[in-house]
Amino acid sequence: MAREFILNKELVLGENALVEAGSKIKALGNKALIVTDKMMVQLGNVKKLTAVLDNINVVYEIFDGINGEPTDNMIAKGVEVYQNAECDFLISIGGGSPIDAMKAIGLMADYNGKITDFNGKIIEIKMPNMIAIPTTSGTGSETTQFTIITDEKSQVKMLLKGKVLMPTLAIVDPSFSITAPKSVTAATGLDALCHAIEAYTSRRSQYLSDTFALSAIKKIFDNIEVAYNDPTNVVARTQMAIASLEAGVAFNNASVTLIHGMSRPIGALFHVPHGISNAMLMNVCLTYALEGAMDKFANIAKTIGINSSSNEAAAKAFLDKLTELLANLKIPTLENYGINKDTFFNNIDKMATDAMASGSPSNTIKEITKEDIIDLYKNLWL
Ligand SMILES: NC(=O)c1ccc[n+]([C@@H]2O[C@H](COP(=O)([O-])OP(=O)(O)OC[C@H]3O[C@@H](n4cnc5c(N)ncnc54)[C@H](O)[C@@H]3O)[C@@H](O)[C@H]2O)c1
Ligand SMILES: [Fe+2]
CATH class of the missing domain: 3.40.50.1970 (Rossmann fold)
Known part of the structure; x- marks a missing residue:
C-alpha cells in the first residue's frame, strides 16, 4: 500500500x-x-x-x-x-x-x-x-x-x-x-533514540521512515556518550542534532508506540521531564515489544555493530547494550527520582487508561491491552 x-x-x-x-x-x-x-x-x-x-x-x-x-x-x-x-x-x-x-x-x-x-x-x-x-x-x-x-x-x-x-x-x-547541561543532553538524546526505535518497530513504519530511523539509531549510539561527557565536542553535537532531526522525520511518518504512550501519563502526574520518563520505561517496554518484532530488533542490533548467531540473540544483546547506555547516562529509577511508590500505584489505573486513549501503545506490533500496561507500570518497581 x-x-x-x-x-x-x-x-x-x-x-x-x-x-x-x-x-x-x-x-x-x-x-x-x-x-x-x-x-x-x-x-x-x-x-x-x-x-x-x-x-x-x-x-x-x-x-x-x-x-x-x-x-x-x-x-x-x-x-x-x-x-x-x-x-x-x-x-x-x-x-x-x-x-x-x-x-x-x-x-x-x-x-x-x-x-x-x-x-x-x-x-x-x-x-x-x-x-x-x-x-x-x-x-x-x-x-x-x-x-x-x-x-x-x-x-x-x-x-x-x-x-x-x-x-x-x-x-x-x-x-x-553545546550549552545544554548533562542531564538535558542525556534526556533529550534518549528521547530521540526512543523516537527512532519506536518508529522502526511501529506497526505504521514505512520504507523511508525505516531509513531515517536506522540512521538516527546508529548516530545516537555512536555519539550520545561523547556529547554527554564532552559537551563542547562539536562533531558529536552535530551528529546528535542530525540524528534528532532524522528520528523526528521517522516518527512523524511512522508514529511512536509503547514507550511514549506510557511516558506521557508519568510526565503529566509526576512532572518527570519527557526524556527521563521515556528513558525510565525503555527497558521494560522494549522487553515487552521484542517478541512481536524480533527481526526488526535484530536489525537494530546489526546497525550498531552487534553480530549474533540468531535474531533472538541479537535482539537480546541490543537490550543489554541499551541497559549499559542508560547506566552510563545516569538515568534514575522512579524511586531514585523521588516518586512515592504508593502514590504511583494509586494512579496506575488512570495512567493506563490515559496511555491507551492516546493511541500510541497500540502501534506496537505485539498486541497490547490496558492490563498489560498496568503490569508494565508495576514492573518499573521490580
Ligand atoms: N512535538 C513533538 O513531536 C514532541 C516530541 C517529543 C517531545 N515533545 C515534548 O517536548 C517537551 C520537552 O522538550 P525538551 O526535552 O527539548 O526540553 P525543554 O524544552 O523542556 O527544555 C528542558 C530544559 O533545558 C533547557 N535548555 C534547552 N536547550 C538548552 C541549551 N541549549 N542550553 C542550556 N539549556 C537548555 C531549557 O531551558 C529547560 O530548562 C515535552 O513537553 C515533550 O512532551 C514533543
Ligand atoms: Fe518524545
Whole structure:
C-alpha cells in the first residue's frame, strides 16, 4: 500500500543556520511572536535571533513564559500576547517545550474555543507560518506534526496532531545545543533514540521512515556518550542534532508506540521531564515489544555493530547494550527520582487508561491491552 511521507516545507541545517536563513524568515511574515523560555534569554540565544530579525527588518514581540513543559494555561498567556501585539507569524527558540508551545499558540491564535477541543482529532484549521529553532537534540518537534500540551484540569498530556502543526521552516544549528547541561543532553538524546526505535518497530513504519530511523539509531549510539561527557565536542553535537532531526522525520511518518504512550501519563502526574520518563520505561517496554518484532530488533542490533548467531540473540544483546547506555547516562529509577511508590500505584489505573486513549501503545506490533500496561507500570518497581 502506498503511503504519504511528510517533511517540512523548508529546512536549513548546519553551522550558522540562523543567519543563513534570514531571507527565508523574512518571507514568512511581518511581525513575529518569539516563543521561548527564560533560559534562552539568559544564554543570549534570543539576542542572536533578534539580531537577525533586526537585520532583515522584521519586528517582533518576545514571550518567554514557557518555563517547563507546556500547559494549556501557558498557551493562553502566549495567545494573549500574540493577539495584543498583532503578530502575524511565530518563531520558537528552545527545546521541545517552546517549539510545542509555539504550535499550540498558533493553533489558538484565531480560534475561540478551548485547546482541549482538538484532543483526539486530526487538526485541519488554517495556521499562521511557524519557524522552529531547536536548542536540544532532541524532540524533533521542529519536524513533526505533533504538539504535546498538558491539560492542567484533567492532568493529561494531550497529543495534538495535524499536518498544519508542522513548522513551515526548521532552522537547525547544532551549536545551540553545546550549552545544554548533562542531564538535558542525556534526556533529550534518549528521547530521540526512543523516537527512532519506536518508529522502526511501529506497526505504521514505512520504507523511508525505516531509513531515517536506522540512521538516527546508529548516530545516537555512536555519539550520545561523547556529547554527554564532552559537551563542547562539536562533531558529536552535530551528529546528535542530525540524528534528532532524522528520528523526528521517522516518527512523524511512522508514529511512536509503547514507550511514549506510557511516558506521557508519568510526565503529566509526576512532572518527570519527557526524556527521563521515556528513558525510565525503555527497558521494560522494549522487553515487552521484542517478541512481536524480533527481526526488526535484530536489525537494530546489526546497525550498531552487534553480530549474533540468531535474531533472538541479537535482539537480546541490543537490550543489554541499551541497559549499559542508560547506566552510563545516569538515568534514575522512579524511586531514585523521588516518586512515592504508593502514590504511583494509586494512579496506575488512570495512567493506563490515559496511555491507551492516546493511541500510541497500540502501534506496537505485539498486541497490547490496558492490563498489560498496568503490569508494565508495576514492573518499573521490580
Ligand atoms: N512535538 C513533538 O513531536 C514532541 C516530541 C517529543 C517531545 N515533545 C515534548 O517536548 C517537551 C520537552 O522538550 P525538551 O526535552 O527539548 O526540553 P525543554 O524544552 O523542556 O527544555 C528542558 C530544559 O533545558 C533547557 N535548555 C534547552 N536547550 C538548552 C541549551 N541549549 N542550553 C542550556 N539549556 C537548555 C531549557 O531551558 C529547560 O530548562 C515535552 O513537553 C515533550 O512532551 C514533543
Ligand atoms: Fe518524545
